[in-house]
Amino acid sequence: MFSRIKEDINSVFDRDPAARTSLEVLLNYPGLHAVWFHRVSHRLWRADWKLLARVCSTFSRWLTGIEIHPGATIGRRFFIDHGMGVVIGGTAEIGNDVTLYQGVTLGGTSWKAGKRHPTLEDNVVIGAGAQVLGPITIGKGGKVGSNSVVVKDLPANATAVGIPGRIIPDKKHTDESQQREEVAKKYGFDAYAVSTDNPDPVAKAIGRLLDHMHLMDDRVSLLCKEVNTLGGDICPKNLPELRVGEFIDDEKAAAERRENKVASFDPEI
Structure with missing residues (x-):
């Protein structure tokens, strides 16, 4: 457990130049606190302690301003910067080294049971205020610009911006x-x-x-x-x-x- 906490703290230094000391990160980064609470609630969810899992996630939301459903699957070194207003749905799947900024929603587009939320593969970055909706996949290394709305799959290493999200051409100059x-x-x-x-x-x-x-x-x-x-x-x-x-x-x-x-x-x- 402590090795994972140390890994999480080190990941903050890799992605936030404002971070100065480990103690500062430990005490003042609500994104990390939300992830740690989620690990507890996710274990409770998988152990079929559904109500207790939801209570834990609700307390985390009250404390951090970040709502992560206990059913969501999250990989290693997941970092939520600033964090306020982030919402992650119950069937969302997040890979390793993913970064989210404030106001991001990983939401659904229907009320049907089953897979309703996005899958973010490794090294994905989602900008502030972006909405990634539906059972879509953001490919490895993909990026979504701030305030964009993405409702379709994004290929690996591509960047989507706008409403609705469109892929920016890879060529530097058309x-x-x-x-x-x-x-x-x-x-x-x-x-x-x-x-x-x-x-x-x-x-x-x-x-x-x-x-x-x-x-x-x-x-x-x-x-x-x-x-x-x-x-x-x-x-x-x-x-x-x-x-x-x-x-x-x-x-x-x-x-x-x-x-x-x-x-x-x-x-x-």
Whole structure:
């Protein structure tokens, strides 16, 4: 028993940089307390002491703010960070080295008997406020983003975000986002935050503008080529680079001019 407690405490140091000493972890981490209470209630549940098991889990919920049904199966080095508001259903199965944050629900989607709750395989991480619902499986190493709602299986090492949860592509850059980065670089814009997966509406608008600029560049280049083929002489030079820094410098200079005007203004004139 003490070796398992020591293992649990060590797992906190691996996943929480705020942890300082073993005594601090032992006394101040409700996620650990909830797991330890669950081990007792789960043994009572399996021994068919169902009522006593539920009483134990209810006391744990009152003490820690974390509700774990005594029927849930939990592996080794399970860590609930912060913990308040976590709910784990009775048929949930959790593997080794799994991490949950506050507000997570491992819930069911029906009232039918049998397997109703999720299965989390080893090394899964579920972000704060996420809802993982139904008899689904989150594959080994899977991640669920904060406040996401996942109702379908998630493959191993995949990441799901959003409502409903959708899988983020494994590639760092899709063809479209790579194209946008190249166009942004050409015009001197910072391509940060114009990813196709970015939910920011301003970033999406900038991304569409870059798409439009790329299309217009292609059309103008093709037009120049055809005109030059017919004997014309247009577009002899490349477009000048447009850099955001130039606008920033101009704005600073304008602000200085306004300040100088205000400083030189004599109200007695």
